[in-house]
Amino acid sequence: PNHRSQLLLMEDYYGNYGMNLHYDGSDNKFKIFGASLSGETGPHFVIERESGNVAIGTTDAASGYKLSVDGKVICEELTVELSGSWPDYVFEKEYNLISLIELEKYIENNHHLPGVPAANQIEESGIAMGEMTKIMMEKVEELTLYLIEANKRISELENQLKVLDK
Numbered sequence: 539p540n541h542r543s544q545l546l547l548m549e550d551y552y553g554n555y556g557m558n559l560h561y562d563g564s565d566n567k568f569k570i571f572g573a574s575l576s577g578e579t580g581p582h583f584v585i586e587r588e589s590g591n592v593a594i595g596t597t598d599a600a601s602g603y604k605l606s607v608d609g610k611v612i613c614e615e616l617t618v619e620l621s622g623s624w625p626d627y628v629f630e631k632e633y634n635l636i637s638l639i640e641l642e643k644y645i646e647n648n649h650h651l652p653g654v655p656a657a658n659q660i661e662e663s664g665i666a667m668g669e670m671t672k673i674m675m676e677k678v679e680e681l682t683l684y685l686i687e688a689n690k691r692i693s694e695l696e697n698q699l700k701v702l703d704k
């Protein structure tokens with residue numbers, strides 16, 4: 539039996555529609571079109587009936603994701619809740635901050651910061667924004683520690699110069 543049914547069709551006087559919502563039982567997806575039926579290549583918005591996954595600009599939600607968008611997304615605010623610790627552990631006495639010499643050698647050999655994905659990894663897999671934000675905060679906090687240490691060394695050298703000038 540044909541399970542395809544027109545759930546909602548809003549047409550203007552000329553037969554063009556502003557919205558077409560239909561359900562095709564063969565793939566268990568509610569599909570919303572937002573233009574005329576002539577020349578339509580696919581729905582603009584799809585809700586997978588069983589999983590509740592949503593796809594915008596594509597007919598299929600990516601595996602393992604509740605929302606898939608084929609195109610750009612803009613929002614006023616995005617909140618990502620992370621499990622695990624926030625990088626304040628960098629300020630703990632036990633934290634092993636590598637020396638700047640070791641850091642320089644690492645960068646020369648690997649062309650990226652330790653703990654930060656390489657460009658080819660990001661090009662291949664994309665960026666998990668929550669995890670990347672955590673990594674960037676860790677690097678900012680490490681950089682702060684390097685600056686504090688550098689400032690102490692500069693102050694010591696200035697004091698030594700004052701003693702020599704007397």
